[in-house]
Amino acid sequence: MVTSSHSRPGTPSPAGSSPGHEPDGSPDRTSRSAPSAPVLSPRQRAAIWIRKRGLGPYLLLLPATAVIAALILWPAVQIGLFSFQNYGLMQISGVLPTQWIGFSNYSQILHDPEFWSSLKVSLYFAVAVVPLTLIVGTLVGLLLARLGPRMRTFVSISAILAWATPAVSASVIFAWLVDPDGGVVDWALEKVPSWLGGGAHWAGFSWTNAPLPAYTVLTVMLVWTGFPFIAVTVLAGLRTLPPELHEAARVDGAGPWRNFWKVTFPLLRPIFLVLALLSTIWDFGMFTQAYIVTGELGNRDEYNLGLYEYSQAFTQPPHYGLASAAAFVLTIILLIVTVGYVRAAIKQGAFA
Amino acid sequence: MTSVPLSGRAASGHRGRGIRKFNRASRKAVLNLLGLLVALFALFPVLWMISTAFKPASEIYSLTPQPLPLHPTLANFHAVFSGSVIGISYWNFLKNSLFITLVAVALSSMIGLLAAIALGRFKFKFRTTYLIVLLIVQLLPQQALVVSLFIDFRKYNLLDSLVGLILVYTAFALPVTIWMLRNFAATVPKDLEEAAAIDGAGAWTRFWRILLPLISPGLVSTSVFAFIFAYNEFVFALTFLGTDTAKFTLPLYVQYFYGQNSTNWGAIMASSTLFTIPVLAFFLFTQRRLASGLVAGAVKG
Numbered sequence: 118m119v120t121s122s123h124s125r126p127g128t129p130s131p132a133g134s135s136p137g138h139e140p141d142g143s144p145d146r147t148s149r150s151a152p153s154a155p156v157l158s159p160r161q162r163a164a165i166w167i168r169k170r171g172l173g174p175y176l177l178l179l180p181a182t183a184v185i186a187a188l189i190l191w192p193a194v195q196i197g198l199f200s201f202q203n204y205g206l207m208q209i210s211g212v213l214p215t216q217w218i219g220f221s222n223y224s225q226i227l228h229d230p231e232f233w234s235s236l237k238v239s240l241y242f243a244v245a246v247v248p249l250t251l252i253v254g255t256l257v258g259l260l261l262a263r264l265g266p267r268m269r270t271f272v273s274i275s276a277i278l279a280w281a282t283p284a285v286s287a288s289v290i291f292a293w294l295v296d297p298d299g300g301v302v303d304w305a306l307e308k309v310p311s312w313l314g315g316g317a318h319w320a321g322f323s324w325t326n327a328p329l330p331a332y333t334v335l336t337v338m339l340v341w342t343g344f345p346f347i348a349v350t351v352l353a354g355l356r357t358l359p360p361e362l363h364e365a366a367r368v369d370g371a372g373p374w375r376n377f378w379k380v381t382f383p384l385l386r387p388i389f390l391v392l393a394l395l396s397t398i399w400d401f402g403m404f405t406q407a408y409i410v411t412g413e414l415g416n417r418d419e420y421n422l423g424l425y426e427y428s429q430a431f432t433q434p435p436h437y438g439l440a441s442a443a444a445f446v447l448t449i450i451l452l453i454v455t456v457g458y459v460r461a462a463i464k465q466g467a468f469a
Numbered sequence: 470m471t472s473v474p475l476s477g478r479a480a481s482g483h484r485g486r487g488i489r490k491f492n493r494a495s496r497k498a499v500l501n502l503l504g505l506l507v508a509l510f511a512l513f514p515v516l517w518m519i520s521t522a523f524k525p526a527s528e529i530y531s532l533t534p535q536p537l538p539l540h541p542t543l544a545n546f547h548a549v550f551s552g553s554v555i556g557i558s559y560w561n562f563l564k565n566s567l568f569i570t571l572v573a574v575a576l577s578s579m580i581g582l583l584a585a586i587a588l589g590r591f592k593f594k595f596r597t598t599y600l601i602v603l604l605i606v607q608l609l610p611q612q613a614l615v616v617s618l619f620i621d622f623r624k625y626n627l628l629d630s631l632v633g634l635i636l637v638y639t640a641f642a643l644p645v646t647i648w649m650l651r652n653f654a655a656t657v658p659k660d661l662e663e664a665a666a667i668d669g670a671g672a673w674t675r676f677w678r679i680l681l682p683l684i685s686p687g688l689v690s691t692s693v694f695a696f697i698f699a700y701n702e703f704v705f706a707l708t709f710l711g712t713d714t715a716k717f718t719l720p721l722y723v724q725y726f727y728g729q730n731s732t733n734w735g736a737i738m739a740s741s742t743l744f745t746i747p748v749l750a751f752f753l754f755t756q757r758r759l760a761s762g763l764v765a766g767a768v769k770g
Binding site: 445 | 581608672
């Protein structure tokens with residue numbers, strides 16, 4: 118991750134990467150150190166000592182670093198350690214000591230067909246949802262840019278409300294919408310003419326008992342939650358573009374399609390890249406919605422990678438070692454995407 | 470800025486003014502119609518939840534669902550408040566959620582503010598590295614880390630404890646808090662501080678009199694984000710509060726409620742409404758500030 122910022126000389130070099138000795142960047146060096154009063158309280162003396170060594174920023178960072186290290190970084194490292202141990206029920210209750218067992222957790226997972234099917238579910242899901250969310254979000258963003266101010270406010274606030282709906286509520290609401298008895302979706306599909314795919318066979322159709330229908334529901338749900346963020350971001354990006362560009366293209370005879378691909382998209386490409394990577398991280402790592410819609414951990418054929426990993430640890434008997442190995446795989450996959458995201462963010466000048 | 474042909478190529482020369490005016494009006498109507506459809510798509514699930522929460526059972530299972538309740542009732546809400554379904558009232562869970570969330574937001578704001586001042590106002594060796602690590606840390610999958618945290622928390626007796634959740638929420642709210650606050654801290658002009666220092670103001674005075682008042686709008690929007698994160702969080706609550714129903718937070722309560730009686734949709738939607746509406750109202754009140762913070766957070770990192 119650090120190498121990524123060093124390996125590209127073209128990017129505007131952020132301040133911290135210059136190795137020059139500038140230990141004290143505090144704004145008032147001159148005024149403070151000049152008049153050294155003869156009698157100093159210990160507190161003042163400590164302050165001067167800290168300032169001389171440029172320790173100020175490090176002291177300010179200390180609490181945040183301690184909390185993040187203890188509760189995020191250390192657990193992440195520990196996942197790696199546990200994945201090489203036989204950590205299970207006996208070990209957590211202290212009956213038996215843990216043992217290092219090399220790669221056997223990994224080989225056990227890699228030979229588990231459920232692992233591969235769950236990985237496939239996560240992959241297919243991300244491949245379906247990310248482009249759909251981006252397309253819907255971009256179209257809505259383009260639409261918002263063309264609406265009058267009042268209508269634009271109304272539509273974007275409605276969309277932001279969808280985005281703000283908690284994942285648990287969204288899952289429960291969608292479960293109700295597609296409920297076989299009384300759900301509005303089955304009722305509506307029954308009324309749709311048969312040449313459009315509707316018909317009586319939709320009555321009482323159960324959406325959550327098989328992987329494909331369940332993930333169809335999850336797809337619609339995640340597009341619903343995800344598109345407002347894309348739309349609002351694209352709209353903000355569109356507003357940074359000079360309007361003359363589009364007018365010039367239009368005068369030259371470009372229709373809306375060409376106008377988008379030849380003018381808007383190339384200029385907003387960095388934004389689209391960041392949005393695509395963020396959506397991939399969110400959708401590949403979806404947990405809460407899948408947990409609730411697929412019926413807690415009851416349907417093993419509907420696991421995605423997150424549910425598979427979680428079920429290894431939290432269904433009886435627990436296999437923390439296996440879960441850690443799966444968690445490590447999940448983390449590595451997401452880290453690869455994250456590195457791409459960080460590079461894109463650096464390119465955009467996020468660290469300037 | 471002369472008029473630009475609206476419908477593409479050779480429209481301007483041949484057609485008359487009236488047609489162009491008509492085109493413009495119909496184009497506007499089509500766009501507004503599309504806007505309404507988008508708003509409907511966005512709002513429908515939430516509206517359906519609210520409407521169901523006010524319906525009596527007979528209407529919930531009727532053969533032709535009505536958009537609005539014909540005989541609105543408060544019975545579903547009554548069931549949720551009285552705790553008739555799982556034995557504990559909604560108030561208990563609201564109390565848990567608010568307590569955890571408010572403490573976590575206060576802690577992460579304070580700790581995050583210190584870090585943001587360091588990152589926004591000082592130059593030091595590992596500043597960029599630190600920011601990059603924060604960006605990565607924020608995207609680590611929580612369902613992976615929860616396995617490791619569960620084992621640690623079990624060791625330190627933090628399971629089934631609100632304190633454990635406060636710790637986790639504080640930590641996981643920090644990266645975004647620091648990132649957003651750093652931008653605010655960096656925009657406070659250095660001259661202001663220097664002038665105050667020349668007038669003899671110490672570091673402490675400068676912090677209270679200059680930095681804090683200028684960063685406080687940023688503090689408001691980061692608090693809103695931290696609040697929403699902690700109030701909505703599910704995976705950690707699910708794992709750490711597994712057995713003690715009375716300690717559940719609201720999202721866990723709604724999910725448990727749904728799991729326990731997945732046919733009582735009126736009560737489920739009432740509980741979910743009571744959980745969701747405060748978040749949405751909060752968003753409506755702060756949305757202007759949030760939308761800009763959201764965009765800044767996404768596009769600028």
